[in-house]
Amino acid sequence: MPDKTKQMPPELKASLRAGFNEAWRKELRKSLPVKERMKIRRQKMPERKPDLRNKHFKEVNFGLAVKNALKEAQRCLDCANPMCVMGCPVGIDIPAFIKLIEAGRFNDSARKLKETNSLPSICGRVCPQESQCEAVCNLKKATGVSVAIGNLERFAADFERDSGKVFIPKALPPTGKKVAIIGAGPAGLTVAGELVKKGHKVTVFEALHVAGGVLVYGIPEFRLPNKILRAEVEYLKRLGVKFEMNIVVGKTVSLKDLKSDGYDAFFIGTGAGLPHFMNIPGENLIGIYSANEYLTRVNLMRAVDFPEYDTPVFKGKRAAVLGGGNVAMDSARTAKRLGAEMSAIVYRRSRVEMPARAEEVHHAEEEGIEFHFLTTPIRYFGDDKNRVKAMECLRMRLGEPDSSGRRRPVPIKDSEFIMEVDLVIVAIGNSSNPLIGQTTPELEVGKWGNVEVDWDTMATNMEGVYAGGDIIRGGATVILAMGDARIAAAGMHKYLSSKK
Amino acid sequence: MAKIIRRERLVPNLHLLEIEAPQVARKCKPGQFVIIMPDERGERIPLNIADWDSEKGTVTSVFLVVGTSTQKLSILRSGDEVPVYVGPLGKPAEIKKYGTVLCAGGCYGIGAVYPVARAMKKAGNKVISLIDVKANYLLYWEDKLKAVSDEFFVSSRDSYYDCKEFIPKVLKEVVKTTKIDRVISYGCTYLMYTCSEVTRPLGIKTIVSLNPIMLDGTGMCGACRVSIDKKTKFACVDGPDFDGHLVDWQELFSRRKSYFDDEIQSLCYWEKENFPKS
Numbered sequence: 124m125p126d127k128t129k130q131m132p133p134e135l136k137a138s139l140r141a142g143f144n145e146a147w148r149k150e151l152r153k154s155l156p157v158k159e160r161m162k163i164r165r166q167k168m169p170e171r172k173p174d175l176r177n178k179h180f181k182e183v184n185f186g187l188a189v190k191n192a193l194k195e196a197q198r199c200l201d202c203a204n205p206m207c208v209m210g211c212p213v214g215i216d217i218p219a220f221i222k223l224i225e226a227g228r229f230n231d232s233a234r235k236l237k238e239t240n241s242l243p244s245i246c247g248r249v250c251p252q253e254s255q256c257e258a259v260c261n262l263k264k265a266t267g268v269s270v271a272i273g274n275l276e277r278f279a280a281d282f283e284r285d286s287g288k289v290f291i292p293k294a295l296p297p298t299g300k301k302v303a304i305i306g307a308g309p310a311g312l313t314v315a316g317e318l319v320k321k322g323h324k325v326t327v328f329e330a331l332h333v334a335g336g337v338l339v340y341g342i343p344e345f346r347l348p349n350k351i352l353r354a355e356v357e358y359l360k361r362l363g364v365k366f367e368m369n370i371v372v373g374k375t376v377s378l379k380d381l382k383s384d385g386y387d388a389f390f391i392g393t394g395a396g397l398p399h400f401m402n403i404p405g406e407n408l409i410g411i412y413s414a415n416e417y418l419t420r421v422n423l424m425r426a427v428d429f430p431e432y433d434t435p436v437f438k439g440k441r442a443a444v445l446g447g448g449n450v451a452m453d454s455a456r457t458a459k460r461l462g463a464e465m466s467a468i469v470y471r472r473s474r475v476e477m478p479a480r481a482e483e484v485h486h487a488e489e490e491g492i493e494f495h496f497l498t499t500p501i502r503y504f505g506d507d508k509n510r511v512k513a514m515e516c517l518r519m520r521l522g523e524p525d526s527s528g529r530r531r532p533v534p535i536k537d538s539e540f541i542m543e544v545d546l547v548i549v550a551i552g553n554s555s556n557p558l559i560g561q562t563t564p565e566l567e568v569g570k571w572g573n574v575e576v577d578w579d580t581m582a583t584n585m586e587g588v589y590a591g592g593d594i595i596r597g598g599a600t601v602i603l604a605m606g607d608a609r610i611a612a613a614g615m616h617k618y619l620s621s622k623k
Numbered sequence: 624m625a626k627i628i629r630r631e632r633l634v635p636n637l638h639l640l641e642i643e644a645p646q647v648a649r650k651c652k653p654g655q656f657v658i659i660m661p662d663e664r665g666e667r668i669p670l671n672i673a674d675w676d677s678e679k680g681t682v683t684s685v686f687l688v689v690g691t692s693t694q695k696l697s698i699l700r701s702g703d704e705v706p707v708y709v710g711p712l713g714k715p716a717e718i719k720k721y722g723t724v725l726c727a728g729g730c731y732g733i734g735a736v737y738p739v740a741r742a743m744k745k746a747g748n749k750v751i752s753l754i755d756v757k758a759n760y761l762l763y764w765e766d767k768l769k770a771v772s773d774e775f776f777v778s779s780r781d782s783y784y785d786c787k788e789f790i791p792k793v794l795k796e797v798v799k800t801t802k803i804d805r806v807i808s809y810g811c812t813y814l815m816y817t818c819s820e821v822t823r824p825l826g827i828k829t830i831v832s833l834n835p836i837m838l839d840g841t842g843m844c845g846a847c848r849v850s851i852d853k854k855t856k857f858a859c860v861d862g863p864d865f866d867g868h869l870v871d872w873q874e875l876f877s878r879r880k881s882y883f884d885d886e887i888q889s890l891c892y893w894e895k896e897n898f899p900k901s
Contacts, residue, residue, distance in 0.1 A: 330841050332660065332707045340839075369625075369709040371841055375646050397857055398845040407855065407874055409881045413845035419838055424666065430892040433666040433691050434838075435885035509877035557842050557860055 142219045166191040173489035180344040192278045196225035199270045206259040212606030233283035241316030247277025250602045251480045295322035300619045303386040305372040308336020310392035310592030310604040315364045317612035326365040340423040373562035391590040396556035405503030410511040414450045414550035439546025442466045446550035447477035454548040455492045467493035471532040552598040580614030625708035630699045633763040645680030653738035654716025658840040660707035661695035673734030685734030691889045720747040722804035729755035732810025741771040755790035791817040819867030829867040
């Protein structure tokens with residue numbers, strides 16, 4: 124894994140400084156004293172009512188209104204040393220885009236965001252800001268409440284899209300170099316956006332029939348509406364990115380085939396692979412899903428509209444979701460929306476160790492999701508049709524910290540109890556997708572099936588082949604994938620420029 | 624979008640589908656499958672590859688009409704298009720010179736086992752084909768299979784052929800008189816299961832092509848998990864070929880029926896939409 128204590132790159136420091144010193148920014152800072160700015164309360168983003176929204180798939184948040192966005196932007200102190208930029212995995216010039224909002228230049232703000240982030244309306248919705256940019260916000264240090272950076276990012280991006288004036292940056296003159304991106308998920312889309320702007324010819328190969336990867340099969344509509352994703356993909360198409368769907372690289376075509384088709388560089392962003400299971404008795408009973416399968420059925424295959432759409436999904440009355448991440452929250456909230464009377468998170472550690480975004484946990488609680496902490500299933504029971512009907516659980520307590528720094532759960536003796544369930548969703552992570560490794564023997568793969576890279580450039584051991592996202596990390600987040608992608612895009616551009 | 628070159632009914636309820644897919648055709652190996660989605664609202668379902676023509680750029684499958692997806696496929700005409708046709712997926716069958724290989728196929732598996740028989744023959748094996756049909760009029764591809772087989776048997780429940788028994792009994796007879804080094808059994812779950820049970824006590828390695836429910840088919844979702852030697856495997860990337868003696872058959876039978884009620888509801892819905900009463 125990369126070194127987290129990295130210094131800010133000098134180029135970024137210089138460009139932040141240049142922005143900070145621009146005359147309009149100085150004016151804006153003067154227009155309202157810091158003291159006044161600190162008095163403004165964090166603006167709340169309006170949401171649908173929990174007891175109504177937990178019955179349908181419409182987006183939970185409405186987004187900030189213009190007036191609230193202006194107010195929220197005023198809270199940003201435009202620090203000389205913006206820690207938030209360091210907290211962002213892709214290094215967005217956060218003060219610049221926020222001050223553009225404060226100045227009322229919303230479309231310029233969106234363009235500023237897009238200089239470093241090709242998919243701002245997505246990041247504004249799905250990034251765990253409270254543990255990244257907002258965690259290190261200087262206002263948070265001063266007042267305890269950070270600037271709502273994520274909400275403002277979403278506001279700017281949504282405003283530009285809804286204005287119908289989406290800015291298409293001019294690509295640099297064609298370099299004549301061809302790039303193949305494998306996987307149209309967050310990592311692949313980011314690399315595609317970066318490299319097409321540099322003048323390279325970019326083609327994205329995708330195994331599924333819709334672009335977006337986990338953004339389309341995994342993240343539910345109530346958190347990221349499909350139309351937002353479609354607009355982002357459309358934007359990339361307008362930039363000149365080509366999409367080839369229903370192609371499994373490694374199966375339909377090999378890396379070698381692509382090389383002989385004249386591709387000069389490659390990015391492997393094939394993402395999540397085989398879901399993890401707990402390997403406990405009864406796990407293959409009917410009604411026990413991996414979160415990947417459950418969410419794919421509902422989101423990508425639209426089982427929510429069965430029988431108009433052909434793919435079915437179990438609509439359990441009593442659902443248990445194993446895990447404490449965003450995927451677990453998404454699954455539990457989906458089960459609730461599909462009619463579960465009880466939908467519960469069953470997590471072996473306690474609330475503070477849950478890796479999910481704070482907002483998702485909060486929303487889940489509001490929607491009536493139950494939380495069973497310090498609990499783990501040890502086996503399942505089925506009925507005469509092999510459908511799951513109950514699971515036996517064990518209570519845990521927290522012991523010493525393990526290698527991840529979180530306290531290790533230790534089973535409590537004789538604490539077994541039975542929980543009646545008819546739907547179980549296992550959301551305890553996944554490994555990297557196995558196909559590329561299986562079919563490209565030259566590629567160096569680690570013991571978990573993850574592709575090995577040089578973390579400074581995201582280069583693999585094969586010349587001209589780069590990788591990023593879940594394929595190198597196992598199950599991680601959208602923004603980490605996009606952070607990898609930005610590093611990879613820089614590495615690939617350098618490689619392509621040096622290649623005659 | 625992939626174009627249908629030919630769709631024809633081979634025998635009642637079994638159809639052949641030839642699709643224009645040059646990239647898939649170039650890579651096909653015996654034992655692999657494709658994922659197809661009949662229309663924008665359809666399911667993604669796996670179909671075994673029964674033949675291909677890399678020059679013409681087409682891939683052929685044989686399928687049995689059971690539910691909504693296959694019903695939809697069965698009314699396609701040449702020139703129509705399907706939105707998803709992706710492959711070839713899964714690990715290819717292991718083709719080597721084993722000595723004598725018996726290829727047992729039934730239903731759509733008659734088509735699916737054909738490329739394996741052909742490759743086994745080419746690898747220098749003596750190939751015995753044993754085909755199971757319920758009645759004589761359900762036999763297809765007899766000529767194709769005969770052309771790659773040294774011996775050819777049909778088991779059928781009518782009096783038309785010599786063997787009036789279900790395939791395991793015939794298989795039992797064949798292994799009594801002939802030394803078989805490997806059995807390949809493709810077709811419905813019950814056929815593969817019973818063939819495996821016949822060869823288990825004799826210790827003849829038996830390869831089956833498992834057909835659990837799939838979704839993405841590329842090792843992402845885990846829908847197709849099967850228990851092999853008490854370990855969970857994913858049929859789409861670890862298979863579809865497995866050792867029939869190590870498969871947990873009862874689990875596979877029940878998991879295949881996961882959506883039994885939904886499938887009926889779906890088909891009724893589709894029929895109501897498409898064949899309205901006049």
